Amino acid sequence: MTDPTRIRNFSIIAHIDHGKSTLADRLLEFTGAVEQRDMREQLLDTMDIERERGITIKANTVRIEYRAHDGHTYVLNLIDTPGHVDFSYEVSRSLDACEGALLLVDAAQGVEAQTLANAYLAIENGLEIIPVVNKIDLPSAEPERVAAELIGIVGGSGDDVVQVSAKSGTGIAELLEAIVTRLPAPGGDSDGPLRAMVFDSYYDTYRGVVCSLRVVDGHIDTGEQVRFMATDLIESADEIGVLRPTATAVKRLSAGEVGYLITGIKEIDLIRVGDTVTDSSISAEKALPGYAEPKPMVFSGLFPTDGDDFDRLREALDKLRLNDSSLVYQPETSRALGFGFRCGFLGLLHMEIVRERLEREYDLDLVATAPSVEYQAHLTDGTSAQVRSPQDLPGQQVLESISEPYVKVMVITPSEYVGTVMELIQQRRGEMGEMTYLTPERVELHYQVPLAEIVFDFFDQLKSRTRGYASMDYEPGDYRSSDLVRVNILLNGVPVDAFSSIVHKERAYRYGRAMVERLRKLIPRQLFDVPVQAAVGSRIIARETIKAQRKDVTAKCYGGDITRKRKLLERQKEGKRRMKMVGQVEVPQEAFISALRIDE
Amino acid sequence: MSSRVAAVDAVAEQRAAYVHIPFCRRRCPYCDFAVVDMSTAEIDIAGYVAAVQAEMAMEPLWQPLHAINLGGGTPSALDPGQVGSLLDTLHGRFGVTDDAEVSIEANPEDWTLDYAAALRAVGVNRVSLGIQSFSHSVLRYLGRLHTPKQGRAAIAAGRQGGIDSINLDLIFGSPEESFDSWRRTVIAALAAEPDHISIYALTVERGTALSRSVQAGAAGPDNDDLADKYEYFATKAAAEGFVHYEVSNWAQPGHECRYNQITWAHGEYIAFGVGAHGYRSGLRTRNVRRLDRYLEAVTAGTRPLAGTERLGGWERERERLFVGLRRISGVAAGDLGGEFLRSPDGRRLVDAGVLRSDDGRLVVADPLLTDAVARELLAFTPGT
Numbered sequence: 005m006t007d008p009t010r011i012r013n014f015s016i017i018a019h020i021d022h023g024k025s026t027l028a029d030r031l032l033e034f035t036g037a038v039e040q041r042d043m044r045e046q047l048l049d050t051m052d053i054e055r056e057r058g059i060t061i062k063a064n065t066v067r068i069e070y071r072a073h074d075g076h077t078y079v080l081n082l083i084d085t086p087g088h089v090d091f092s093y094e095v096s097r098s099l100d101a102c103e104g105a106l107l108l109v110d111a112a113q114g115v116e117a118q119t120l121a122n123a124y125l126a127i128e129n130g131l132e133i134i135p136v137v138n139k140i141d142l143p144s145a146e147p148e149r150v151a152a153e154l155i156g157i158v159g160g161s162g163d164d165v166v167q168v169s170a171k172s173g174t175g176i177a178e179l180l181e182a183i184v185t186r187l188p189a190p191g192g193d194s195d196g197p198l199r200a201m202v203f204d205s206y207y208d209t210y211r212g213v214v215c216s217l218r219v220v221d222g223h224i225d226t227g228e229q230v231r232f233m234a235t236d237l238i239e240s241a242d243e244i245g246v247l248r249p250t251a252t253a254v255k256r257l258s259a260g261e262v263g264y265l266i267t268g269i270k271e272i273d274l275i276r277v278g279d280t281v282t283d284s285s286i287s288a289e290k291a292l293p294g295y296a297e298p299k300p301m302v303f304s305g306l307f308p309t310d311g312d313d314f315d316r317l318r319e320a321l322d323k324l325r326l327n328d329s330s331l332v333y334q335p336e337t338s339r340a341l342g343f344g345f346r347c348g349f350l351g352l353l354h355m356e357i358v359r360e361r362l363e364r365e366y367d368l369d370l371v372a373t374a375p376s377v378e379y380q381a382h383l384t385d386g387t388s389a390q391v392r393s394p395q396d397l398p399g400q401q402v403l404e405s406i407s408e409p410y411v412k413v414m415v416i417t418p419s420e421y422v423g424t425v426m427e428l429i430q431q432r433r434g435e436m437g438e439m440t441y442l443t444p445e446r447v448e449l450h451y452q453v454p455l456a457e458i459v460f461d462f463f464d465q466l467k468s469r470t471r472g473y474a475s476m477d478y479e480p481g482d483y484r485s486s487d488l489v490r491v492n493i494l495l496n497g498v499p500v501d502a503f504s505s506i507v508h509k510e511r512a513y514r515y516g517r518a519m520v521e522r523l524r525k526l527i528p529r530q531l532f533d534v535p536v537q538a539a540v541g542s543r544i545i546a547r548e549t550i551k552a553q554r555k556d557v558t559a560k561c562y563g564g565d566i567t568r569k570r571k572l573l574e575r576q577k578e579g580k581r582r583m584k585m586v587g588q589v590e591v592p593q594e595a596f597i598s599a600l601r602i603d604e
Numbered sequence: 605m606s607s608r609v610a611a612v613d614a615v616a617e618q619r620a621a622y623v624h625i626p627f628c629r630r631r632c633p634y635c636d637f638a639v640v641d642m643s644t645a646e647i648d649i650a651g652y653v654a655a656v657q658a659e660m661a662m663e664p665l666w667q668p669l670h671a672i673n674l675g676g677g678t679p680s681a682l683d684p685g686q687v688g689s690l691l692d693t694l695h696g697r698f699g700v701t702d703d704a705e706v707s708i709e710a711n712p713e714d715w716t717l718d719y720a721a722a723l724r725a726v727g728v729n730r731v732s733l734g735i736q737s738f739s740h741s742v743l744r745y746l747g748r749l750h751t752p753k754q755g756r757a758a759i760a761a762g763r764q765g766g767i768d769s770i771n772l773d774l775i776f777g778s779p780e781e782s783f784d785s786w787r788r789t790v791i792a793a794l795a796a797e798p799d800h801i802s803i804y805a806l807t808v809e810r811g812t813a814l815s816r817s818v819q820a821g822a823a824g825p826d827n828d829d830l831a832d833k834y835e836y837f838a839t840k841a842a843a844e845g846f847v848h849y850e851v852s853n854w855a856q857p858g859h860e861c862r863y864n865q866i867t868w869a870h871g872e873y874i875a876f877g878v879g880a881h882g883y884r885s886g887l888r889t890r891n892v893r894r895l896d897r898y899l900e901a902v903t904a905g906t907r908p909l910a911g912t913e914r915l916g917g918w919e920r921e922r923e924r925l926f927v928g929l930r931r932i933s934g935v936a937a938g939d940l941g942g943e944f945l946r947s948p949d950g951r952r953l954v955d956a957g958v959l960r961s962d963d964g965r966l967v968v969a970d971p972l973l974t975d976a977v978a979r980e981l982l983a984f985t986p987g988t
Contacts, residue, residue, distance in 0.1 A: 531956040531976055554831035557974040559804035559852050565881045566867075566927060567888050567913050570982060573926070573975060577983040588952065 006079050008260035009189045013081045013218070015098050015131075017123055018108035019116035019475065023138040027108060027170035028066070028082060032249065034176050035068045035080075065216055065262050066249040072184045080183060081262040083203075096125055097203045097277065097295055101218035101262060104132040104187030106179075107154060111137045111145035111167075114446065115153045116475035117416040123157055132187050133158045134166060136179065141169040149443070156442055190260030197288040198222035198230070200257075200265075200281040205272060207326035212270040216262075217244075217281065220292060223258035224265070229284040233291040234276050238284045239267035272326050298330040300348025301409070301480065302355055302459050303392045305336050305373035305502070306362070307344030309593060313368055314343045320366035321345060324358060331358060336393065340502040340584060340596045341371060346393055348378075352459055371597045373502050375459045380407045380483055394504035397490050400541050406488040406506070408454050410481040412437075415449045415466065417474035422447050424469045432457035433508065452481055456506075491516050491545070493523065494537040498587030502596060512538075516546040519599070526595035529553035534589050609933045609965070612849075615862065616869035618670035621694055623656060624877030626677040626895060629711075632747045633813035634775075634806060638879025638893040639677050645895075652877075652895070653686045655902040657693045659876045662907055666874065666884070668699035671863035672706045680714035688726030698874075705730055705769075705862040712750040712758035720765025730769040730861070731762050732802070737774065737781070738792040745780035746806075752792070759796045769859050771800035776837070777830040778806050779823035786833045794844050799859035802852050803837055805830045831972055851930045851971045868931050870924040878908075886920065888913040918986060925966065926978045934967030940986055941966045949980040 018024035068080040083098045099105065105126045109115050126133060135154035140147045151165040158164075166182050168175030204216035217224070224230065224244055231238050243266040245253040257263045269275060278295030282288040308317050318335075325331050332348040349355035355375060362368050379391040382404045391397050397406075413434065417425050419441070426436070429451050437450035453462075458478060466474050491512050493503035503523075507515050516538025523536045527550055538546040558569065583590040626640045627647055640647065672694060674687065682690075687708065694700060707730035708723065715733060723731075737743050738752040750758075762770045772793050776786055793801060806825045808815045818824040838848060846854040850868060853861065866873060875882035879893040892898050892910045901908035915923055921940045928935025937945065944950040945961050953959040958973050959966065968974045 531953070531958050531973060553827070553973065553976070555805070555827040555834070555972045556976045557805075557851055557972055559807050560802075565890065566883070566923065567881075567890070570923060570926060573979045574982050576975075577979045580979070581983075588955075 006258065006261060008192065008194060008258075010076055011079045011081070011190055011260040012104065012183050012187045013083065013102045013190055013260070013262055014104040014106060014183060014187055015083045015102045015126075016106045016108050017119060017126060018106075018138075019110070019113070019119045022108055022110040022113065022116075022119070023170045024084075024108055027106075027136075027138060027168070028084065030170045030173055030176050031068060031080075031082065031180070032066065034173065034180065035070045065247055065264075067246040067262065068248075070180055070184070073181060074184075078184050079261070080180075083262065096129075099126050099129050099131060100295075101201065101203045101216075102131060103190055104134065104183070106134050106136050106183075107158065108136045108138050109150055109154060111139045111147045111150050112142050114146075114150050115157065115416065115442065117414050117448075117477040118475060120157065120416060120448070121414060121477035121479070127158070134179075134182050134186055135160070135164060136166045136168055138168055138170050140167045141172055141174065153442055153446065192219075192259040193221040194223070194259040196221040197286045198224055198281065198283040199288045199292055200224055201292050202232075202265075202275060202277055202279045202281060205275045205277055205329075207272050211243075211266050212268070213266075213272050213275050215265040215267075215275055215281075217257065217265045219257050219259050219261050219263075221259055221288065222283070223256050224281065224283075225256045226253070230265075230267070230281050231284040231287060232275070232279050233282055233288070234279040234294065235274065237269070237274060239269060242266050242268060272329055277329070298350055299480070300330065300332050300378075301351055301455060302349045302375045302377060303346060304349070304355055304375045305338060305341070305344050305346050305393070306333075306359065307338060307341035307371050307373075309369045309371055309597060311342045316366065317345065317362070317368055317370070320362050320368060321347070323366075324361060328358070330354070338373075338501050339498075340500045340586060340591070341373070341593075342584075348392065352463070371600055373600060374505060376506065377409050377455045377459060379409075379488065379506060382407065382485075391506070394490050394506050395501055397506060405485050407483040407485045408456055408488060410452050410484055411455045411458060411478040412481045413451045413453045413458065413476060413478045415451070415474055415476045416442070417447055417449065417470050419445055419447045421470040421474060422449070425449060425466065425474060428462075428465055428469055429453060432462060453478075454484075454486065454508075455480075489540045491519075492539045493519050494535070494539055494587075495523070495527070495591070496534050496587035496589045497537075498589075500586055500596075502600065512540055513545050516540075520546045520548040522599050523595070524548040524550050526598050527589065527591050528595075530589055612865065612931060612933050613869055613936060615670075615865045616871040618862070618866050618871055619667050619698075620671040620673065620863050620866045620871065620873035621669050621698070622863070622873055622875040622877075622880055622882070623672070623674045623679075623690055623694075624677060624875070624880040624891075625652075625674060625679040625682060626878045627652075627681040628676065628678045629681075629749060630747070631813075633817075634746065634809065636809035636812050637677065640878070640895050642681070649682060649686065651899070653682065653690060655899050656690060656876050658902050658905075659908060660693050660697055662902075662905075663697070663874055663876070666698045668701045668704075669694060670701050670704050671866055671873075672700065672704060673863040674708040676709055678711055678714070679708045680710035680719070684719065684722035684726055687723055687728065691727050707732060707769075707771075707861065707863060709734065709773075710758070711748075712754045715758040715761055717761040717764050720761050720767055724766045729767060730771065731767050732771040732773060732800075732861075733758050733762065735759075735772045735774060735793065737776075737778075737785075738789040739781065739785045742775075742778055742781045742785060742789070745778045746775060756792070756796060759798060769799045771802060771861065772796070772798045774801065774803045775806055776803055776833045777825040779825065781833075783829070783832060783836075787836065790837050790840050794840060800853070800855040800861060801841060801846065803834070803854075804852055805834070834972060848932050848971075850932065851974055868927055870927050886915055888915065922982060922984070926981055929966060929968055929974055929978055929981070930971075932967075932971065934962060934965040937961065937964055937966050940984075941981075943986050944981055944984045947984060949984060953977055953980060 016024045064084040066082050070080050071077045083101050107123050135158055137147045137150050147167055166179050199221040200217045200219040202215045208214050226244050228241050230241050243253050244257050245251050246263040280291035321333050330350050333345040336344055336346040381389045381391050381398050383402050384404050432453055434451040434453035440448045487509040488506050489509050489512050490506050492499045503519055520536045520538050533552050534550040536548045537544050583592050626638050627642050628639050630643050631639050631641050706728050708728050709732045711734050735755040736746055736748055808818050808824050841854045848854050849860050872884050878895055878898045880891045882889040889912045890910050891908045898908045925935050925941050959977050960969050968977050
């Protein structure tokens with residue numbers, strides 16, 4: 005058992021690319037947790053996509069032993085947090101397992117919105133914060149300015165800011181001392197009945213479900229019968245251990261410690277993250293405060309471009325879900341795109357990562373419909389219905405009103421771009437809230453914006469308008485009634501489901517116009533005139549016509565070379581076989597796909 | 605069934621021969637036929653004629669021929685003696701009927717009165733002149749070596765030389781050609797009073813200079829422009845008494861090209877020369893496209909075949925329908941065609957007004973959409 009006064013549990017809060025993973029690597033290396041020869045760049049990031057994008061998706065922990073200047077050996081548990089807004093629920097889980105946090109900021113970039121949001125979250129959770137400026141050896145570094153920003157956020161003086169270069173190792177020794185001296189030891193009752201919080205879980209092919217655990221009170225021993233308090237499951241603690249960073253089994257984890265727990269459970273759904281583990285015989289009276297289930301915010305239909313891949317897509321989603329309980333999906337049938345799934349994601353990045361993993365790790369070629377949010381349809385009979393797909397929107401005759409989710413958006417931008425940022429957000433129906441100058445050069449803006457306006461290309465727009473300097477974060481807000489309509493796109497009079505969209509009334513015409521023009525260009529001419537229409541209810545708001553094909557014949561038969569001509573036609577027909585029939589119109593799948601991809 | 609329609613199908617029993625003369629003074633930018641560029645290669649025309657005659661001797665005996673077509677390339681690169689010698693060989697080996705059509709393709713710049721009269725004397729009774737256009741700029745774009753004036757002179761020479769049937773080939777739809785330019789070409793062509801006119805839409809064939817320039821961003825033919833020009837010609841030609849009998853072909857009554865009619869009726873033809881395609885006893889053959897390989901094979905006493913294809917059962921029937929569809933009078937539907945008409949794809953074409961059933965025949969209502977029908981027909985499997 006480790007003396008709780010010699011334990012420090014902490015996270016690193018940082019923006020993407022500000023060097024969190026490099027710092028973690030350097031801490032492991034400096035303390036000898038990892039031999040130099042085993043160092044892989046960015047050790048904590050295990051998934052390929054994480055390594056490539058330089059971001060962390062799943063919370064990961066590592067136990068470091070550090071001999072401090074006071075002569076004692078301390079156990080430092082570094083609990084990794086994801087750096088992106090979509091995964092803020094995971095950040096809050098990680099922070100719940102810590103007493104302190106390093107607020108890590110790039111000396112050249114300064115504080116970013118997501119860092120700030122997570123820093124506020126940590127302060128709210130009562131965590132002790134050590135501000136750290138990283139990359140001080142960069143030519144463009146402005147450590148003093150960035151330190152001033154940090155002090156503005158967390159208080160204190162310039163001396164409290166630790167300056168490091170994770171890359172070269174400068175300042176790492178000072179940082180380790182600061183962790184030991186400035187962060188509090190865990191509290192908790194070492195002698196009380198066991199209470200340990202499950203702050204993460206993941207599926208391992210060989211071991212089944214592995215829970216990440218923070219012991220708050222008492223201790224847990226290998227082999228004991230434990231009870232998951234929320235689900236009332238009783239299981240044997242087959243293995244407990246710590247990550248150093250390789251999994252190392254231990255006999256006991258006691259109050260203040262962080263480690264993993266493996267039971268006989270094989271299904272991820274049986275473990276609820278945020279649950280409390282207690283001893284099945286001497287049960288704790290009260291569970292620890294748990295977590296809210298992460299709610300999907302963004303929905304999109306995913307369809308294999310090759311219809312034969314539907315089963316493979318299902319298997320791949322099932323597998324991904326083993327490690328990502330926030331991913332939800334149900335089968336969906338589209339006339340235009342065939343069989344697929346309507347999937348719910350935490351946000352746009354989550355959506356993109358899932359899609360990329362499906363394409364890369366499972367070798368699937370996918371098309372995604374435009375992302376949608378979850379609307380509330382209020383019906384004339386007084387009931388409400390959730391609407392995750394435009395097709396689910398009830399007809400106008402029974403529809404009283406529609407409300408849509410708003411999010412609280414925070415943007416941090418250099419002050420010279422305030423005007424253009426405000427303009428962008430107003431275009432997106434945003435309502436302005438507070439505006440604070442962090443420093444004379446940097447402004448923090450708060451808005452209430454419909455989520456639907458964010459999910460399209462808001463982030464890209466923000467970046468391009470501010471030459472990449474602005475950053476943003478958002479958290480769920482309330483539902484508000486909005487003037488929303490469903491625009492249907494009709495091909496030869498038949499609605500093409502994949503292109504229906506719920507949009508604000510003022511945007512309906514523009515959306516409809518853009519879609520019909522796009523489809524007119526993408527769909528090949530047929531043997532007859534084909535109207536392409538956009539409609540709200542029975543009202544046509546835009547129309548284009550694909551003029552009938554007038555010539556489809558070769559001039560001559562190549563001096564008797566019938567075979568060649570026949571084969572050419574057969575090949576062309578082979579191409580046509582892959583077309584979808586929509587209202588007597590032959591549409592190449594690629595046309596639908598391109599029409600959907602143009603927004604990306 | 606009208607007697608004209610009956611005659612269209614009856615030619616399927618007739619026999620034809622094709623002889624390919626690959627030599628050209630230079631290759632036209634749109635052409636992907638088997639051609640030998642005389643400006644860049646050492647040419648032994650007499651040697652080639654001898655080789656073709658040797659190939660003819662290897663072909664098993666057959667019934668007398670109802671149609672002979674010398675195509676190219678440029679058959680008018682041969683002197684009349686060489687043409688006569690080839691015709692004699694065909695006579696000697698297979699026989700030629702008394703009323704046979706003996707046709708040759710010729711470039712206007714080669715086609716003089718003397719040449720026409722000399723060919724007439726060796727038995728040629730039809731000429732197909734590569735007029736292409738009566739516009740200077742279009743001829744230049746097409747890489748042709750003659751002028752509009754030479755074109756008109758060639759037609760007159762054919763008449764004076766006693767050739768029974770004169771055809772003009774026109775190519776329409778080059779990006780260089782305005783609608784007005786085409787209108788003038790059509791008027792000039794009809795004014796020359798030929799017996800037969802073929803109009804071919806400029807087609808971008810893979811591997812040609814035209815295809816390379818279009819890929820590099822140059823304008824290519826436009827389908828709407830082609831359709832406008834085609835329809836304009838159809839109207840004007842009809843007013844001058846021409847009968848439209850195949851997608852690209854119009855003739856004064858009695859001047860339909862028999863050789864082509866045999867092809868479209870799914871009749872059989874033997875073929876000689878570089879890159880020539882034959883169809884005999886259900887076997888499609890194609891000769892090697894390279895002159896050196898061809899000469900090598902024939903000299904060694906072997907058939908210069910590059911490949912063959914045997915069609916059986918439904919495939920052959922499907923091909924009969926697909927080839928026959930190009931005729932304005934359509935093709936006898938038979939069991940397969942009947943079933944196709946009742947299939948979803950067939951019904952869709954009928955509903956769209958593109959295909960119709962006419963007294964037991966499949967008829968493409970708009971010849972410009974023939975391939976749309978052929979494609980479905982070729983993909984159709986009976987019993988589905």
